[in-house]
Amino acid sequence: MGVKTAVIGLGIMGQRMLEHMGRHAGYDVVALWDPSREACAAAAKLAPGATVTDGPDAAIAAADLVYLACPPEPRKTYALAAAGAGKAVFLEKPLGVDVAESEDLVARLEASGVPAAVNFTQAAGAALTDVSRAAKAGEMGDLVGVDVVLTYPAWPRAWQVAADWLRFRAEGGMTREVLSHFLFFTSRVLGPLEVVWAKPSYPQDPALCETQLLARLETAEGLPVSILASVGGAQPDRQEFTVKGTKTSRRITDFYVDARSDGGEFVEVRERPADPRAASLKAQLDDLLLLIDGKPNRLATPAEALAVQKLVETMLAS
Known part of the structure; x- marks a missing residue:
């Protein structure tokens, strides 16, 4: 059992x-x-x-x-x-x-x-694990920053519309739901972050969530994290996260597609799983068992999730 x-x-x-x-x-x-x-x-x-x-x-x-x-x-x-x-x-x-x-x-x-953890779905994934390893091993050279680009034709996305609360400013929005994942990823690789400036844009209806966000965050050493997030227009969803190094950079798209560049085109570093969601959730659930057993694991701690929440709410209130 x-x-x-x-x-x-x-x-x-x-x-x-x-x-x-x-x-x-x-x-x-x-x-x-x-x-x-x-x-x-x-x-x-x-x-x-x-x-x-x-x-x-x-x-x-x-x-x-x-x-x-x-x-x-x-x-x-x-x-x-x-x-x-x-x-x-x-x-x-x-x-x-x-x-x-x-x-x-x-x-x-x-x-x-x-035992307690928060479900940032990339925590136990291959991309975060390998990018963190490569950064710590010096394989990427000196890290010089992170770029995050999120664009959606509509929010909530088509598969989310049943969760009506996602469209409201009180609890929803793409910054809390999606950008938070990449802030967690960034913090794991670069360390703690602070908001330097942020400019969210909201619809005329004050009850609705943000439709645009531009922001700059920095590490204690001054490494920049540049964020562009927007909703609107005829386009596919775009979820792109790039960790930049002087030797190589890594780009994660759609949460799991990991690609490497040494100055040329980005080339994927591993074969894509047949079912990306199943692979991601299985990794999370495997590590959750480790947590319950008191063993080392890769899941996000509540304290890490709180640090991300503070960044998110600071940007949204700017």
Whole structure:
């Protein structure tokens, strides 16, 4: 039997993780909960052996690991309930939207001593692992900065529209949902970052999330991180992250395609997986088992997620 797991929040990410936990021998999903009956019904088809509970407390009580894929606002309450019951906690990002609340959450998770991590999906992936190794080994020469380019024809993207909260300024937006992944990646490679300046643009409707973001961040040594993010226009999605070195540079596109340049065209460094999402989630779930067993792992800590949240909220408030 695998780790007895409860999934709270059964929207896009909850169902996606539920499906891949079902493929992994290390997990046994025993409990499901979401305030939406429709979401519960859809999730139950993916995990017919799990019980749809009558509330989050019952789901937490049934499991040894609680995966939280709910929107940011209620996540702290469920995470602390799970930690208080001695259960391991795996949270979706962003960690939260209120920095003070997230600082309290991180402190209380650390004090509880339970295994806890945040699902930045590149954390255990081949790209971040290899770029970090190459940078530390000096293979890239001196690092000179990072460029991040995100462009979308619309936000939310077509596959996200069911998660309506993503379009609102209160909890959603591409900066929290997507850029945060690359800020985490950058911090792992370059170290802690600070916002030098940022200029977000918002629609006339004050309830809606940002449509543009230009920003410059820097490391303590002054290495620049340049960000361009925008929504609109007839175009495909573009998610491009480049770590620049004096000998070689590495470009990650669509989260997993890793390419290397020594001044010429970027050339992919490894064969693409047949199912990139499955490969990514399996790596995350493999390392989550290491975390639960008290072993070294590559997952994002709550403290790392808090550092990313602070950068995000600073830029959005600029």
